[in-house]
Amino acid sequence: MYGLLRNLLFRLPPERAHNVALGSLDVAQKLGILNTFTRQPEPCPVNVMGLEFPNPVGLAAGLDKNADHIDALGALGFGFIEVGTVTPLAQPGNPKPRMFRLPEHQAIINRMGFNNEGLEHLITNVRHRRYRGVLGINVGKNKDTPNEQSEQDYRKGIAAVYPYADYITVNVSSPNTPGLRDLQFGDSLKQLLHAIKEEQAACEQKHGRYVPVAVKIAPDMDEQGIRFVAAALLEAGLDGVIATNTTISREAVKGHAHEQEAGGLSGAPVREASVKVIQGLYAELGDRLPIIGVGGITDGDSAADKIRAGAKLVQIYTGFIYRGPSLINEAVEAIRKEIS
Numbered sequence: 288m289y290g291l292l293r294n295l296l297f298r299l300p301p302e303r304a305h306n307v308a309l310g311s312l313d314v315a316q317k318l319g320i321l322n323t324f325t326r327q328p329e330p331c332p333v334n335v336m337g338l339e340f341p342n343p344v345g346l347a348a349g350l351d352k353n354a355d356h357i358d359a360l361g362a363l364g365f366g367f368i369e370v371g372t373v374t375p376l377a378q379p380g381n382p383k384p385r386m387f388r389l390p391e392h393q394a395i396i397n398r399m400g401f402n403n404e405g406l407e408h409l410i411t412n413v414r415h416r417r418y419r420g421v422l423g424i425n426v427g428k429n430k431d432t433p434n435e436q437s438e439q440d441y442r443k444g445i446a447a448v449y450p451y452a453d454y455i456t457v458n459v460s461s462p463n464t465p466g467l468r469d470l471q472f473g474d475s476l477k478q479l480l481h482a483i484k485e486e487q488a489a490c491e492q493k494h495g496r497y498v499p500v501a502v503k504i505a506p507d508m509d510e511q512g513i514r515f516v517a518a519a520l521l522e523a524g525l526d527g528v529i530a531t532n533t534t535i536s537r538e539a540v541k542g543h544a545h546e547q548e549a550g551g552l553s554g555a556p557v558r559e560a561s562v563k564v565i566q567g568l569y570a571e572l573g574d575r576l577p578i579i580g581v582g583g584i585t586d587g588d589s590a591a592d593k594i595r596a597g598a599k600l601v602q603i604y605t606g607f608i609y610r611g612p613s614l615i616n617e618a619v620e621a622i623r624k625e626i627s
């Protein structure tokens with residue numbers, strides 16, 4: 288069924304297809320016919336970051352940047368949904384076209400550049416949602432905010448979404464906001480983590496509830512970089528790490544017509560690099576700090592691979608575009624076998 292729909296959608300330019308697909312999903316959900324097309328996964332509960340997840344397969348950030356479609360996406364059987372990246376102020380992102388399909392590789396290149404409607408819009412949506420499952424909110428910084436002041440944007444984001452999120456993700460790994468990924472290294476990272484923990488403590492005090500915060504990192508990191516991040520996260524007392532975002536490497540898609548497009552590459556070509564980062568993190572962290580594995584999950588085996596590498600939860604984006612909702616079930620079943 289999804290195969291047919293996908294053939295139609297793939298005739299449209301990628302961003303248009305994205306909007307049409309999400310709009311149709313909303314309609315199907317409102318008409319109450321969504322469950323005709325999807326099969327809910329059997330429960331596979333896991334407890335991570337102090338939260339109870341009905342199953343370990345979540346939707347990765349970036350598909351529903353403004354939380355406009357939570358209810359429809361939440362009805363598909365995901366164990367959790369992550370919305371955003373949201374920046375304090377609305378911003379248009381990069382000029383179009385900025386999303387490219389590489390079907391031969393089950394991949395996407397995107398340079399969206401955090402196009403989003405800002406915190407206020409997202410929070411209004413989140414407040415009015417019907418979805419009662421686990422909700423992560425992913426926060427970033429505005430393009431015009433200089434890196435030295437990025438801390439303020441992250442603080443604003445955390446403070447604003449804190450009352451509504453089950454967990455918060457701090458995104459320092461998008462390749463499409465100039466300089467953002469520098470925040471993953473050295474003193475910049477340590478300072479940022481310190482600020483995050485300070486803001487989280489202030490919010491906990493204010494709202495009387497502890498909301499875990501995870502940091503999302505890039506796959507383009509060497510062993511030393513991974514060890515540094517792991518140590519810094521532990522030292523600062525973060526609650527989780529999401530590995531990984533898209534890659535700037537084009538090694539796996541050499542010779543493709545879109546190879547030279549700037550942006551982050553996702554889907555099957557990022558799978559191996561993501562697993563390596565997860566393995567490296569797990570070697571340092573063990574079970575002291577949970578890893579959420581994301582990057583190139585396109586079937587059950589690649590989902591189970593993330594768990595074997597040390598992840599406690601997984602997320603999908605590009606695989607979901609290529610395979611549709613049946614991938615959720617397939618991933619849940621493969622992980623169930625792996626952990627039982």
Ligand SMILES: Cc1cc2nc3c(=O)[nH]c(=O)nc-3n(C[C@H](O)[C@H](O)[C@H](O)COP(=O)(O)O)c2cc1C
Pocket residue numbers: 347348349350352371372386395397399401425458461503531532533552553554555557581582583584602603604605606
């Ligand atoms: C079009 C597109 C937009 C994305 N936007 C975001 C974003 O706003 N924030 C974020 O943290 N990750 C974003 N991502 C990265 C995904 O959440 C995920 O980490 C990455 O694509 C690897 O997973 P995948 O291979 O399953 O797609 C985006 C990915 C794609 C393809």
